[in-house]
Amino acid sequence: METVVAVSLGTLVLQLGLVSVQRTRLAHTRIVERIDALGSFRLGRFVPRRELRYALAGRDWWVDADSLALRAFRGTGVVCPTDGVSSDLVVSFRGDRQPDPEKDSVLLIGANGSASVAALSAVGTVTEACGIGPATPALWRLDRPAPSQVVVARLFERGAYHLSGSALRYRRGASGRQPLTPEIWSMPATRWIESVERVAFAYVPSGAGPRRRWTGFLAWKSGR
């Protein structure tokens, strides 16, 4: 009798324990999946959002359902005043990274709002510049003379974001597409949505139904 009770109780406790472990593991798996989904959504939304924040639609970026081609700005050089037209600019530079003539170009903004593009040929150092705060003074050599009255030179690389292979990928220039997120997106439900006024990011994790679709604002198209 005692053995039967002991075995029954033992089995019950074992059963309860196994169920607890299973439920906890399931909960853990779901939470990890949820965290991955949230993390990838964050990346998928905020990385392009940050890029587009500094750019103007039509001039600096163009969007399709699964690709976003853009001038990816990496820094800003405020141009020190000079006399005449020259292909050398002395700038006060701040940015995410240092300029690289191998891959960078420069968008030149004039005092009258004009914008023109030049390739960055070389970068040099200067002892003195019209420094702003913690900015780095630098000499930028362009492949052509800069227009007169340029006030700001914006450093950028050409790139494109793609929604492919269930992930967000970035391609710089003509190089390959590098994944930025885990491959957990449902395609083609995950895509960029373009309207007259704005661009949004619609995101559906793989295996999720349409009710799990999240949509986030990316950028205005009307330059507001």
Added chain:
Amino acid sequence: MDAQAGALREEGAVLVIVVLLMLATLGLGHSIFLSTRYELLATRAGARQLGARAAAEAGVELALVRGGGPWMDSVSIWGTGESVVVQIGDVRTTTLLRRLSPESWLVEATARHRGGVAAMSVKLAWVLDPLERVAALPGAVGIGAAAAAADEGIVGADRIGNASLADDLCLEWSEATRTRFRTRAFPSVHLLPGGVLRPSLGELDFDALARLAETILDTRGTPAPAERFGECTMGEAWNWGDPDRRNRPCGAYLPILYAPGDLSVDGGMGQGLLLVDGDLTLTAGSRYYGLILTTGALRLRGRAALTGYAVAVGGLTIEQGARIARSACWAFRALDANRVRLGIAIAREEPIGPL
């Protein structure tokens, strides 16, 4: 004895299994706790970053909406205006305007959250500078290419002379032009670039200027100064200031006026910036001082007079007895008197970053 020992071993095995299961559950539970905590931290950091970003962008927007003012003149190129600090909750925002050229300004706002997160927002803005705008005009009256091609495009241009500046009215203009003295010829009439259908002032187009007007005009009227209880009644449709009596209350009133269609001014006098979306006819001895922008033709009849500058896309007609006295000073005064109103009109915003 063996059976009892076996039962004991079985009870011990259950205990060990239960303890192991509890440990596994505890481990998974701890893992869930860590994951959740990580997500919470990431979310909190994201919220702080978002708050700082929003505060920085609000700082820039606030500066753009508030616009400039006379103080902007005193800022040299590469100089900065006074920083504005706003503390909202845990976020402290500092906004600064930096002058890059006479009309280009870098609007910078830095927001710092007490938790250590910081964000920066910068825009390149264009703010009208009266001196720069007037100096940029290549002639006293600008007319459209289509009007010039027509026979009636420029009629009576020989009746454009120089204004006499007898007193200190144009002292500021004279001082300003010392450093930017024009050496090139300054024609009475100049052709606007091809394709210009509506006049503008730099980056401020005609529609933006019209939105800034404080008075909308009917099709016909006679302007005269209007005072009440010793004060100029500003905003009254046909009170266009008092150019003859500068010491009177309306002497310093140079309003921005806008007519959405053709406008005929019969006599009277006025001063300021006059915008007409159509043809403007000054007649019956009407006198106007300042700057006129019309999308149509400008006609001066019957001893009417303009002292200042004009842009008339539809052409210019000056009949016998009427005259234009070109005066950069009056054009400057028309813009300078409305510096605050014009200064808040940020015509172009270029997002700048990352910094």
